[in-house]
Amino acid sequence: MLVYTRVTEWRIDSGVRVRNHTAGDKYLLNHRNMFELHTAYTGGTWMYYFDNRNDSRCGGAYLRSVNTVAMLVTRADYAPDHEGAVVLPAYPHNDLTETPVNIYVPMDQISRAWPYDKTDSTGDYTWVVYCDDGWDMKTQLCHGSFDALVAYVNADD
Amino acid sequence: MYIQLTITRFADKRDSTRRVAPLDGTSRDIVLNTANMSDIIVDPADATKCQFKYFDNPRDRRESWAYVHANNTVAEIIAASDTEFHSTMITLPIHKHNHPDEATVDHTMPVEAITYVDRYNPDPANHCWICYYNAAFKRREVLCHYSMEDIPDIAEHGSTTSSTTETTATTEQR
Numbered sequence: 001m002l003v004y005t006r007v008t009e010w011r012i013d014s015g016v017r018v019r020n021h022t023a024g025d026k027y028l029l030n031h032r033n034m035f036e037l038h039t040a041y042t043g044g045t046w047m048y049y050f051d052n053r054n055d056s057r058c059g060g061a062y063l064r065s066v067n068t069v070a071m072l073v074t075r076a077d078y079a080p081d082h083e084g085a086v087v088l089p090a091y092p093h094n095d096l097t098e099t100p101v102n103i104y105v106p107m108d109q110i111s112r113a114w115p116y117d118k119t120d121s122t123g124d125y126t127w128v129v130y131c132d133d134g135w136d137m138k139t140q141l142c143h144g145s146f147d148a149l150v151a152y153v154n155a156d157d
Numbered sequence: 158m159y160i161q162l163t164i165t166r167f168a169d170k171r172d173s174t175r176r177v178a179p180l181d182g183t184s185r186d187i188v189l190n191t192a193n194m195s196d197i198i199v200d201p202a203d204a205t206k207c208q209f210k211y212f213d214n215p216r217d218r219r220e221s222w223a224y225v226h227a228n229n230t231v232a233e234i235i236a237a238s239d240t241e242f243h244s245t246m247i248t249l250p251i252h253k254h255n256h257p258d259e260a261t262v263d264h265t266m267p268v269e270a271i272t273y274v275d276r277y278n279p280d281p282a283n284h285c286w287i288c289y290y291n292a293a294f295k296r297r298e299v300l301c302h303y304s305m306e307d308i309p310d311i312a313e314h315g316s317t318t319s320s321t322t323e324t325t326a327t328t329e330q331r
Binding site: 031034036038039047057058069073077 | 216217218219244245246248262263264265266267269270291292293294295
């Protein structure tokens with residue numbers, strides 16, 4: 001379901017999704033959005049990643065991960081916790097000064113998550129992008145560290 | 158899960174209802190994904206057969222369904238639907254340029270991406286056509302270095318369990 005990995009290249013949004021092109025930025029990705037996984041010449045994996053697989057207007061973006069295909073498949077096969085609904089303490093209007101409100105998102109609809117501060121995954125905030133089926137994508141700032149979210153959904157292997 | 162069905166009619170708009178061609182005679186074996194089926198009913202004329210609607214790309218609201226007649230029972234389809242996949246992803250050796258003489262490259266994709274598997278007429282024991290979708294966005298038809306019968310086997314067990322020498326040799330070459 002949600003796969004923890006480090007991404008070294010992501011050819012979308014002018015490449016700004018990744019800052020550390022050597023070690024990679026930490027991401028939680030949805031395995032259902034991963035297509036055509038291949039072994040990269042650098043030893044990791046390259047694939048086409050679809051932000052919203054249910055929207056026919058959404059094309060795939062080239063994504064490179066430091067992990068092997070076998071590792072990503074193993075991580076996709078884990079038994080997730082809270083698969084039905086992930087509880088996210090969400091800041092209204094993505095405003096850190098407001099009080100977080102719990103929202104419930106089916107794990108299947110989560111497209112990606114990453115630390116608010118990309119250099120510190122133990123920080124207090126996490127960005128989560130989820131889809132309302134094929135209709136809409138929402139980028140939500142949530143309270144809690146990225147590492148805590150990974151542990152909460154039991155994503156790391 | 159995938160299931161190999163004996164199709165007698167595949168009334169789709171995309172391929173002008175030619176998936177069961179006159180050269181096939183009265184039927185053609187095709188592997189379909191049970192997740193893409195809807196409205197499965199027992200054939201009113203013969204309880205050992207069934208009819209259903211089939212969506213090549215269920216994620217795309219523009220995709221209309223095909224009407225399929227099969228020489229299989231509804232119970233067989235339900236049994237296949239209830240069978241668990243070995244993994245959430247499947248890895249298949251795909252020939253470059255869809256040419257059987259060219260090298261293969263392993264493609265890994267979610268199991269639900271595959272919509273159907275069709276026989277490769279010139280060499281059905283070693284190759285098959287795989288049709289899959291990259292999300293709702295792009296349809297791909299690629300030549301795979303497995304027989305059509307191997308694909309449900311790999312999806313269920315993670316590898317082929319066929320005892321034929323040819324198929325086993327093919328698997329080992331990977």
